[in-house]
Amino acid sequence: MKFWIKTVFYLAGKLGRLVDTIDKEMAELSLCMVSDTFTIFDSMLKLEDKKRRLCNFKVIRDLMRAGLELQEKEIVRRHVIRGQTFGEIASDMDISKSKVNRIFLEAVKKCEAVAISLTYTEERFEKEYADIPLVFGTYKKAARKGRFSR
Numbered sequence: 001m002k003f004w005i006k007t008v009f010y011l012a013g014k015l016g017r018l019v020d021t022i023d024k025e026m027a028e029l030s031l032c033m034v035s036d037t038f039t040i041f042d043s044m045l046k047l048e049d050k051k052r053r054l055c056n057f058k059v060i061r062d063l064m065r066a067g068l069e070l071q072e073k074e075i076v077r078r079h080v081i082r083g084q085t086f087g088e089i090a091s092d093m094d095i096s097k098s099k100v101n102r103i104f105l106e107a108v109k110k111c112e113a114v115a116i117s118l119t120y121t122e123e124r125f126e127k128e129y130a131d132i133p134l135v136f137g138t139y140k141k142a143a144r145k146g147r148f149s150r
Contacts, residue, residue: 003142004125005064005111009080011138012061015054018134022051053128057135060118064111072107075100 026047029040065073074093078084086104090097115121129135 001112001115001122002108003139004120004122005108005115006080006142007135007139008057008061008064008111009076010142011135012058013081014134015058019051019054022047022054050132053132054135057129060115060120063118064114067110067114068107072103072110075104076107079104 026044029044029047032040068076075089078089078092079086084092086097086100090100093100115125125139126136129139
């Protein structure tokens with residue numbers, strides 16, 4: 001579950017642009033005169049479903065973030081989004097590396113509790129987001145490396 005949580009935080013800022021792209025695709029489809037109506041309608045439904053799932057992904061992140069204390073948010077932001085190591089964060093924040101690690105793990109546990117309260121498990125995340133390349137590719141990268149590169 002830790003890698004899904006990292007993925008949620010890492011992608012939250014990028015999802016707005018992706019949703020805008022989906023809106024543009026839908027607008028272009030609605031103006032298409034060469035495809036049959038059923039094909040256009042089917043494509044628009046698929047895009048609308050993808051858009052809904054991406055919006056849900058961002059809401060999950062907002063709910064997870066709301067449950068974190070300021071220091072936890074900062075450590076998660078630095079580690080997940082900026083790609084800093086726990087040693088770099090500890091040096092910048094003038095606390096021990098082990099304390100940074102402990103705070104990060106506590107934040108992950110809180111985020112897991114939020115995900116579970118929303119009935120999200122690893123299996124549900126994978127089922128709902130495996131067909132969205134940006135999301136699933138980011139998840140696989142996190143799982144493979146343990147953290148995102150800068």
